[in-house]
Amino acid sequence: MQQAGSTPAAMLFSRIDFGQGAVAAISGGSDSTALLVLLKNHFDRFLPSARLIAVTVDHALRSSSAAEAQTVAGLCKELGIVHRTVVWEGTKPSSGIPAAAREARYRLLAGVARDEGVGIVVTGHTADDQAETVVMRQARDEGPGLAGMAPATLYDGDVWILRPLLAERRSALRTLLTVSGRGWIDDPTNLDPAFERPRARAMLAADENRVEDLLATARRVAPEREDLGRRAAALIDRYGRRLAPGLIRLAPEFAAETDPQAVLQALRVLLAVAGGTPFLPDKHRVAGLLRMSAAGAGRATLSRTVIDVRRAGLFLYREARGLPAASTLSDGAVWDGRYRITFDDDVEGCVIAPFGRKEALESPASVGEEAPASLFRAARAAEPAVWQGDICLGSLGEPGQLPGVEVVPVVAPFAQFLSGFDLEVARAASALIGAPSLPVSPLRASDGSKASANA
Structure with missing residues (x-):
């Protein structure tokens, strides 16, 4: 298997510093199987001393899942790859299964990565997955979310999730597997219209032009999102100060900056940080707070955060309501x-x-x-x-x-999943409140240096 789609295999992983190795997530489906074979070839050629550990997460949601994990274990044995199966144990939720399964999957994969001391999990997300992600986010009107999945995401502050196949089409990966005489497992859940992603997949299956338009949207929005994050980070660095634990001050000049988009984004991030909320507040409501600040005085609450506007600046702190019980x-x-x-x-x-x-x-x-x-x-x-x-x-x-x-x-909105598109603004927020420094991304920039925000 010499290449995936139009990308030579050697180029797929050329930007990644694998360090001591990686965990490869493999379900047995076509995407993850192709990823594993490509990774095996790459490690054999260029990283013979690094460890490649294949991990299958058995969600225990279907009666056939344990047998499928055994099939994957047999493939790994044939390829000479260490394999682990980890099971999502305990009672499953009655609703929100895809989100809960995703959270469990990354938690279990990251646990193996930590145990093995490798710090990298590689997944087989493809361009088709990216198009599905963008169309789902369009339906929810998620502006910056239209950048789709980032090539790298920091999970729980210490494990990098890498997606090197985001530019590759599923059909090309399946062709490569077929030519090499390898099969794959088709998960019936991927066709279940009860779930959002299978519905998006079915809608795009017969509309190739729509797929290409969605991928073009992701390519356009991604650098815009990174740039907005850099500009917001610069404002946090310039005007933000932590006066005491739980108390942030933004200098009066912050709201008067001539980059209103960056001002809005910086304040959204800091409101979520001060309030300990995992999601950024609605941008229209934050814009209203900024209009209030223009008057030089006022007080409001949003995202569990009090914003107190005075002549000395904008002050942010956690509101007294809704605090945890003893x-x-x-x-x-x-x-x-x-x-x-x-x-x-x-x-x-x-x-x-x-x-x-x-x-x-x-x-x-x-x-x-x-x-x-x-x-x-x-x-x-x-x-x-x-x-x-x-x-x-x-x-x-x-x-x-x-x-x-x-x-x-803890920088709440980025604590569990920090998209590589948001690294710069997360770094600035971390520095402001004294949170630990972010680890360096394992992705290299195009000039060979370690990537920072473009991850």
């Missing part, structure tokens, strides 16, 4: 979408709960020209704290305040 400590859990908390045995018997208005009023607050004490206290009241009975042992927002407890800020 809960026992769970090592590594994300609290309120804003902090990942780890701890040692010394804090057993305690619970995490909001610091609270009473405690915030009684505690010292920073006072300075950048913000009044009332804003510091309002932000601190919504921060996580460790409680033992009715006694607050301390706020977790302040680093090093409680021995044995580590609190790391």
